[in-house]
Amino acid sequence: MMDGMVAASMRNKGANYKLNWGATLPRLRDKAEELKQMFNVSCLMFNQYDLAIALWKENVRECKILATMLMPADKMLPEVVDIWMEQTDSQEIAEQASFNLYQYLPYAADKAYTWMASDKELYQLCGFHILSRLFMNKQEPNERGINEFIDQALAALEGDSLMVKKAAMNAMIRFAELGLVYERLAKSALKRANLEFF
Structure with a gap:
């Protein structure tokens, strides 16, 4: 999924992440759908909520975006939303969280x-x-x-x-x-x- 040109372009425009693979949003959406299907058909030791929490903790662009795509809106507590918002430090992540997750919160x-x-x-x-x-x-x-x-x-x-x-x-x-x-x-x-x- 890595796209060095996209990652370099983002760095040049001021997007500073600890790690940025430059993966495009459509590819991340496909990966999120693949993971959701995996959770629907198998009994894993962790669930979608836990994976979203773990992904968010990484200061990696793709992990944070995937976290917003995977977090079940009906299970996300207001306190967790507040923590995620406090930890949001870029326009891209704020927009992705709003569009992928926050608009669906109860x-x-x-x-x-x-x-x-x-x-x-x-x-x-x-x-x-x-x-x-x-x-x-x-x-x-x-x-x-x-x-x-x-x-x-x-x-x-x-x-x-x-x-x-x-x-x-x-x-x-x-x-x-x-x-x-x-x-x-x-x-x-x-x-x-x-x-x-x-």
Whole structure:
């Protein structure tokens, strides 16, 4: 799976891992599926949860990404999510964790709203990515959630972090796609902030 050119390109772009094999995401997804099938058909001394925990502990890009693909969302405790988030130190791992795992947690929305309000960029990034996915899956927020989301999205859009701005705008677009009322709320909020993007 090693791809030295990909690994070198990532290093040149500032991705610093103890070890980076440069494996592509499709190949990692295939490996994760292969491992899941193995767990489904055999009785091993360890389970998928334990393997995900062990993989996460390694400061190796591919191990961390595989951990996010293998961790059963319904078994991951909030305390473990908090530990993983504290140990996340790159945009790639934050995004992979959000897309592969965090959006599927039974308490995903709670984590997203908490993380959006954080002063840490990677937390905010994950929060907006999770809400984007939830909105894409037609999960509508309650009134408090709507107000909190709009406030945090506007703060992010007026902030300095380009990656957080992009994630917040994507979440705002997905929010607007929930229906006409949501679209009007999003456009009105953006207009009040002198931000008209759609």
